Amino acid sequence: MIWNECTLGDVLRVKHGFAFKSVFFEDEGPYVVLTPGNFFEAGGFRSRLGKDRSYSGEFPEDYLLSEGNVIIAMTEQGPGLLGSSAVVPEDGRYLHNQRIGLLQEVDHTKVDEKFLYYLFNTRGVRGQINGSATGTKVRHTAPERIYRVNVSLPSVNEQKRIVSVLSTYDGLIENNRRRIALLEEAARLLYREWFIHFRFPGHAHVKIVDGVPEGWELAPFSQLAEYLNGFAFKPRHLGEHGLPIVKIPELKGGTLSKTPRYEGQEVPEKYLLETGDLIFSWSGTLAVDFWVCGQAYLNQHLFKVTPTGRSSAAFILIAIRESMPKFMNQSVGATMKHIRRSALSDVSIALPPAHILDDFQSVLDNQYAQVRALRQHNMRLAEARDLLLPRLMDGRLEI
Secondary structure: OOOEEEEHHHHHEEOEEOOHHHHHHHHHOOOOOOHHHEEOOOOOOOOOOOEEEOOOOOOHHEEEOOOOOOOEEEEOOOOOOOEEEEEOOOOOOOOOEEEEEEEEEOOOOOOHHHHHHHOOOOOHHHHHHHHOOOHHHHHOOOHHHOOOOOOEOHHHHHHHHHHHHHHHHHHHHHHHHHHHHHHHHHHHHHHHHHHHHOOOOOOOHOEEEEEEOOOOOEEEEEOOOOEOOOEOOOOOEOOOEEEEOOHHHHHHHOOOOOOOEOOOOOOOHHHEEEEEEEEEEEOOEEEEOOOOOOOOEEOOOEEEEEEOOOOOOHHHHHHHHHHHHHHHHHEOOOOOOOOOOHHHHOOEEEEHHHHHHHHHHHHHHHHHHHHHHHHHHHHHHHHHHHHHHHHHHHHOOOO
């Protein structure tokens, strides 16, 4: 197989995004403003349910993206995101924001556009983009620097065959992500129906007393579980071997290429995480999710949440998510917002009698068992794809 050497500037151009005005940002609407947060570290489009911002103002039409457009993260908003690429999933919905580059003027006689998506997610291209990036606190790149990246390209037909193999894995991963989103949305709607609007089975025959249905109680989160803050790892603990250390980026993205590891004996066993443990980030970014990436260590600023009563971990997860505005109102700190442990006693939810809670949890626990299984399946698919990616992209493995 013949591979031709060139620079990215020989085959494409990068268009900067538009500076959308924050005054027109909304929680809902027909147009979503993309940010580097819409990229996965390893590449791929990330839809953030409940976090994506919509736009209600006017904007130039040529900043409305089309299905199949390849975009790249020009700013390292999170670890490993700089240079990450994604493919826009649908027409007429997503807006090309500043800090995101759009690949244009692609020379299709030399390169397949979908091949470029995978090319940007290789270690060689990412390494060159990171090596030429500027900025101390937030690193960023520019079109001119991207144009200087050196690459090797096989024939366009060979590129299409490589894309066919890799996109099979991506298709399975994306299908699982859609299933996860549907399961979590169904769980969220069911929780709101029963525990916020109080339209649970038999509600028509139950009186509302002091703001909650008769027989229900207001229970603080401190009553539902134990909250263990993570270990205060020091720089001397951080290395490249051993179990991963889970911080806020890992809670959102799983074990990452930049995740530090620890293999010593100084950390007590209580800070060890297992698949299925519930984690609540209480500092910087307030977030809650299940850990599904195997054994790991818990860093400070994260709580390991262990249910102590009738409530299941899945119930506590969705209750925390739906109570997040209340926790945000409890946050303190000028530079890094965080909540104090006392917020767990100050924020309460309506808790029903045992038979109602059990009925709800029988549905919810099954939904989140499926979510965890799908997330683990996606991990295995991504690992298989990422093993193939460098071998296909540098010619070590031929199709």
